[in-house]
Amino acid sequence: MDAFAVTISNVMCYSNLTMKNKIAMPLTFGLFQGGMPLIGFLLGALFATAVESVAHWIALIILGFLGIKAIVENLKEQKEACPTRLFDVKTLLTQAVATSIDALAVGITLAVAVPLKIWVSALIIAVVTALTCFVGLFIGKIAGKFLKDYAGIFGGAVLIAIGIKIFVEHFLG
Numbered sequence: 601m602d603a604f605a606v607t608i609s610n611v612m613c614y615s616n617l618t619m620k621n622k623i624a625m626p627l628t629f630g631l632f633q634g635g636m637p638l639i640g641f642l643l644g645a646l647f648a649t650a651v652e653s654v655a656h657w658i659a660l661i662i663l664g665f666l667g668i669k670a671i672v673e674n675l676k677e678q679k680e681a682c683p684t685r686l687f688d689v690k691t692l693l694t695q696a697v698a699t700s701i702d703a704l705a706v707g708i709t710l711a712v713a714v715p716l717k718i719w720v721s722a723l724i725i726a727v728v729t730a731l732t733c734f735v736g737l738f739i740g741k742i743a744g745k746f747l748k749d750y751a752g753i754f755g756g757a758v759l760i761a762i763g764i765k766i767f768v769e770h771f772l773g
Contacts, residue, residue, distance in 0.1 A: 602699040602762050603629035607733040609755030610695075611740025612747060613670050614687035621687055626733030632696035633703055634726025640707020641718040656770035662698035663763030666691075670756030702766055 607625055611617065703725070710718065747754050 601732075602702075602766070603633055603696075603729050604732045604736045605758050605762055606695050606699055607736030608740035608743060609670070609758045610687065611737055612744035613755035616686050621692075622737050625692060626730045626737070628692055628696050629699065629733050630726040630728075630730030632700040633729040634722040634724075636700040636703035637707030637710065637725060638718060638722045640704040641710055641722075643708055656702070656767045658698070658701050660763040660767040662694060662701075663759045663766070666695065666698070667756040667759030667761075667763065670759060671753050672756075675753070699762070702769075 607629065610625060611622075614621075707718070710721075743754075
């Protein structure tokens with residue numbers, strides 16, 4: 601759901617999304633959401649405590665930074681005649697890591713606590729995430745038209761909210 605929400609926010613916030621970007625976004629989010637549990641599973645108990653103890657902080661900081669940046673840029677753009685906000689590979693990869701870092705911790709937990717076929721689970725996670733994010737592309741387009749000039753502020757607030765949600769979920773279990 602985090603990747604889905606970020607996809608919607610991206611469509612609302614970034615003015616230069618090409619068809620290539622729109623296809624890359626769900627595929628990248630799917631790859632990271634499916635890949636992180638694999639990496640976590642493979643790392644297993646070696647680093648379980650260290651990763652689980654900081655994953656929520658990493659997600660909060662990255663998503664909070666991206667959200668604040670989106671809000672500030674949107675407020676600046678409202679004063680400019682020709683606003684531009686560029687979506688690039690660095691932004692996409694940063695978002696993919698931030699929204700999937702908790703999946704890394706889940707993979708570690710699965711390796712330690714639950715014997716299962718991680719490859720099948722990872723594939724299902726990747727496919728479902730990608731499909732959900734493709735739906736998010738359309739929702740973002742509609743929501744962006746509805747919110748107009750405030751889409752960037754809303755999108756930034758969503759990113760911050762996701763970071764806070766991950767952080768709070770860690771403490772509430």
